[in-house]
Amino acid sequence: MTSSNRTGHWAGPAIETAGLVKTFGDTRAVDGVDLRIEAGTVYGLLGPNGAGKTTTVRMLATLLRPDDGQAHVFGHDVVREADAVRSRVSLTGQYASVDEDLTGTENLVLLARLTGHGKKASYDRAAQLLDAFGLSEAAGRQVKNYSGGMRRRIDIAASILNTPDLLFLDEPTTGLDPRSRNQVWEIVRAVVAQGTTVLLTTQYLDEADQLASRIAVIDKGKVIAEGTKGELKASVGAGAVHVRLRDADRRPDAERLLRQALGTDIQLEPDPVALTARVGDGSGGGSRAAEKASLALAELARAGITVDNFSLGQPSLDEVFLALTGKPEQTRTPPGTQHGTQPETQQKKEATA
Amino acid sequence: MSTATQSSGTTGTTDSADLAPVRAESLAAVLVSGARPPRPNALRTSLTFGWRAILKIKHVPEQLFDVTAFPIMLVLMYTYLFGGALAGSPREYIQYLLPGILVMSVVMITMYTGLSVNIDIEKGVFDRFRSLPIWRPSTLVGYLLGDALRYTIASVVMLSVGLIMGFRPDGGVQGVVAGVVLLIVFSFAFSWVWTMFGLLLRTEKSVMGVSMMILFPLTFLSDIFVRPETMPGWLQAFVNNNPVTHVSSAVRGLMDGSWPSAEIAWSLGWAGLLVAVFGPVTMRLYNRK
Numbered sequence: 332m333t334s335s336n337r338t339g340h341w342a343g344p345a346i347e348t349a350g351l352v353k354t355f356g357d358t359r360a361v362d363g364v365d366l367r368i369e370a371g372t373v374y375g376l377l378g379p380n381g382a383g384k385t386t387t388v389r390m391l392a393t394l395l396r397p398d399d400g401q402a403h404v405f406g407h408d409v410v411r412e413a414d415a416v417r418s419r420v421s422l423t424g425q426y427a428s429v430d431e432d433l434t435g436t437e438n439l440v441l442l443a444r445l446t447g448h449g450k451k452a453s454y455d456r457a458a459q460l461l462d463a464f465g466l467s468e469a470a471g472r473q474v475k476n477y478s479g480g481m482r483r484r485i486d487i488a489a490s491i492l493n494t495p496d497l498l499f500l501d502e503p504t505t506g507l508d509p510r511s512r513n514q515v516w517e518i519v520r521a522v523v524a525q526g527t528t529v530l531l532t533t534q535y536l537d538e539a540d541q542l543a544s545r546i547a548v549i550d551k552g553k554v555i556a557e558g559t560k561g562e563l564k565a566s567v568g569a570g571a572v573h574v575r576l577r578d579a580d581r582r583p584d585a586e587r588l589l590r591q592a593l594g595t596d597i598q599l600e601p602d603p604v605a606l607t608a609r610v611g612d613g614s615g616g617g618s619r620a621a622e623k624a625s626l627a628l629a630e631l632a633r634a635g636i637t638v639d640n641f642s643l644g645q646p647s648l649d650e651v652f653l654a655l656t657g658k659p660e661q662t663r664t665p666p667g668t669q670h671g672t673q674p675e676t677q678q679k680k681e682a683t684a
Numbered sequence: 685m686s687t688a689t690q691s692s693g694t695t696g697t698t699d700s701a702d703l704a705p706v707r708a709e710s711l712a713a714v715l716v717s718g719a720r721p722p723r724p725n726a727l728r729t730s731l732t733f734g735w736r737a738i739l740k741i742k743h744v745p746e747q748l749f750d751v752t753a754f755p756i757m758l759v760l761m762y763t764y765l766f767g768g769a770l771a772g773s774p775r776e777y778i779q780y781l782l783p784g785i786l787v788m789s790v791v792m793i794t795m796y797t798g799l800s801v802n803i804d805i806e807k808g809v810f811d812r813f814r815s816l817p818i819w820r821p822s823t824l825v826g827y828l829l830g831d832a833l834r835y836t837i838a839s840v841v842m843l844s845v846g847l848i849m850g851f852r853p854d855g856g857v858q859g860v861v862a863g864v865v866l867l868i869v870f871s872f873a874f875s876w877v878w879t880m881f882g883l884l885l886r887t888e889k890s891v892m893g894v895s896m897m898i899l900f901p902l903t904f905l906s907d908i909f910v911r912p913e914t915m916p917g918w919l920q921a922f923v924n925n926n927p928v929t930h931v932s933s934a935v936r937g938l939m940d941g942s943w944p945s946a947e948i949a950w951s952l953g954w955a956g957l958l959v960a961v962f963g964p965v966t967m968r969l970y971n972r973k
Contacts, residue, residue: 392815396972417817418723428808432740444732445816447721456714463711465704473743484706489812494715518706525715 341405345370345497345528346391350400353386360386362552363400368530368545370405370496373523375543376532377652383552384532385425388499391530392422404497421495423486425502431475435466435485438474439492446493460488464518480511487518497528504538516541536652548655556655563651571644572608572624577637579603585636592627604639726819733826738833750796751838755789759845762909770910775850782846783853783936784908787867789842790835791903791928794871795895797831798878802891805883814970821967828875835871839864855941863938866951870931873955876962883969908932927954 346368353361361383368374376384389395391402393413401408407415422428429438436457443453461470464484469477474485483503490498500519504512519542523529533539539546539560546563548556556563572593576585582604586597589608598607608627610620624643631638724732741747759778762785767774801824804810813823843851843860853860878895885891905922906929912920923929930950937944 389811392811394811394814414817417815418720420815422811422815424808424811428812430736430740430809431807432743433736437736437739441732441736442812442816444735445724445729445813445818447724447728449721452721459710459714463707463714465706468704491715493720514706518711521706521711522715525712527715 341370343406344368345372346374346402346404346530348387348391348400348402351387351390351397351402352399353383353390353395354398359552361390361397364549364552364554366547366554366557368528370528371526372545373519373529373531373543375539375546376530376549377534377536377539377546378532378549379534382549384534384549385501386552387549388422388501388530388532392420392499393417394422419495420497420499421490421493422499423490423501423503425505429474429482429485429489432473434471434473435461435477436470438485438489442489442492456492460492464488478511479507480514483507483511483515484518487515487522491522491527495527497530498522500529500531502532502534504533504535512538548652550655556651572610572620572627573642573644574606574608574628574631574638575602575640576604576606577639581636582606584634585631588630588634588636589627592630593623610643723817726822729818729822730825730829733823734829735826737827737830741830741833748834748837750793751834752841754793755786755838755842756845758785758789759842759849763849766909778846778849778851780936781909782842782851783863783939784906784932786839786842786846786864787928787932787935788903788906788908790838790867790871791874791931792899793834793838794831794875795878795892795899796834797827797875798880798882798891798895799888800827801879801882802885802888820971821963824879824966824970827879828872831875832868832872835868836864839867853939853941855939859939859941863935866938866948867931867935870927870951870955873958874927876959876966880962880966880969883966902926902928906932927951930954 344367346366348364348366351361351364351366352359360381364383364387366374366387376387378384386395390397391404391409393409393416396410403409404416405419407419409416430441433441436454439457439460440453443456444450448456458467458470461467464487466481466484466488469481474482477485487500487503503519504515507515516538519529519531523542529542531539531542543560545559546557547554548563574585574589576582582599586599586606589597589606593608593610595609599605600607610623610627621643624641628638628641759782763774763778763781766781767777771777771780810823843864855863877898878891881891881894885894905919906926907923908928912923912929915923927950930947931954934944934947934951937947
């Protein structure tokens with residue numbers, strides 16, 4: 332349990348689950364999740380609100396007992412060997428999991444003491460962490476007076492205090508402004524660089540894209556796709572061509588011409604002058620896609636349809652999500668239908684109170 | 685979504701620009717230097733959580749209102765209200781009343797344990813505590829240790845007021861200290877009832893409501909204000925078996941300089957029973973939450 336080496340003596344995957352299930356009342360919040368996460372990697376669990384991400388993480392962090400299935404963290408069963416799991420992992424929740432009434436120093440000293448450090452060692456470690464996270468000036472202030480970015484920092488500092496082998500980051504940037512968000516990403520990268528395995532849940536596609544090496548897309552408690560970023564993108568097609576027309580009236584003509592030229596379905600964007608088409612079948616490679624796209628654009632010019640702007644790119648994770656679920660990500664979860672993981676619903680209650 | 689993050693998000697916009705940058709090298713040093721010390725024992729972790737409770741008192745000293753002003757109010761009110769009628773004079777009455785009213789006040793403020801557990805559990809910090817590899821009850825024992833300090837403060841305050849008003853215990857310092865210690869032991873045990881309700885009930889208000897439902901009959905239907913002999917037989921049956929009666933008789937006896945061994949045994953027996961029943965129930969709820 333007091334392994335000095337970062338991944339311990341366990342050579343297998345950091346996390347392995349099989350048929351993990353958790354139900355709340357009638358809802359199956361997690362409905363048979365199989366995951367395998369290699370040690371030393373950042374793994375992204377991507378999905379909309381209420382998809383079961385937090386519930387999955389809470390089961391892996393021994394906070395919730397699975398109703399069915401198996402989960403092992405560094406080879407330890409999360410139910411039967413919960414204590415062994417707890418000594419290897421750390422959790423950062425969606426909201427600051429530090430004591431708001433205590434100061435930054437006090438929070439870290441508290442956790443250092445609970446991890447077994449002596450009094451002086453605890454204060455040293457707290458000071459060291461506060462310094463590394465740029466919080467030295469705020470060390471003596473109560474956390475409730477911290478800004479959002481500072482809270483996330485102290486929260487992550489608290490999480491890595493015991494040098495976990497596996498760090499759960501549950502939506503680490505939800506609610507942060509873009510600048511603080513970038514700062515959190517920097518911290519995550521620095522932590523990962525030290526060999527810590529990270530399981531990141533996020534509803535932001537760009538966040539998964541930025542940080543994770545492998546991604547599982549989770550929806551309604553089920554993993555609907557899994558792979559490297561490249562694999563997920565390739566499963567949708569080699570690329571997509573985005574076209575903006577000058578005149579919205581010509582869009583039906585443009586759609587027909589592009590469909591003929593490219594032989595694929597054309598997607599009409601909410602913007603009345605925009606169209607998107609997938610090009611290439613994934614095996615043809617980028618150059619082939621570019622060739623097809625330029626031919627298609629030539630068709631448009633020949634028909635006298637003015638193109639204002641076009642771009643050819645790799646599909647974004649947005650498009651991956653769309654392709655997997657058949658619906659655009661943003662419109663998929665109307666408010667109030669969250670089949671909630673507990674913390675989310677709890678927080679909602681607080682919000683209305 | 686989460687209020688914590690949303691509110692922090694808005695404040696973050698203004699503050700994050702002023703934040704010092706994260707120092708990747710120092711971060712690396714922190715992570716590398718972190719050899720894990722041996723796991724702390726149950727006593728260590730409980731005391732650490734007790735320290736947390738004391739820090740909270742330090743940061744929000746207003747919360748001591750309930751262990752200072754409230755007990756003073758009770759002593760003054762009941763001594764002068766009932767003193768003349770029940771014992772001839774307030775000064776006479778306070779000799780009988782003070783140990784009992786001390787028990788009543790401290791037993792009543794035990795309910796704040798339930799409130800603080802209930803308020804805390806909604807916050808993310810509980811998840812962190814629960815994901816630590818430590819002796820599980822220590823989080824809750826920590827609350828109770830912090831509360832034991834509050835009970836001590838309340839006792840000291842009330843005894844001081846009592847002494848000013850003319851309370852002259854025959855047991856001397858020794859007897860008074862023994863009485864207070866017995867009371868704190870009982871209250872520590874009794875608090876497990878509230879940790880259970882704190883975990884069981886959904887809102888702060890319901891914890892408050894249930895506490896009052898239990899505490900009012902338990903403290904009033906005892907021998908704190910009047911001797912049970914003056915009551916109808918059916919009520920005597922309840923009063924004489926009420927744990928609060930045992931505790932207040934024991935405390936009164938100790939402060940009076942005698943050694944009421946039967947009452948002391950009853951008090952400690954109740955304390956043991958309360959921990960034995962509500963301790964495991966609380967821990968079960970805590971693990972399931």
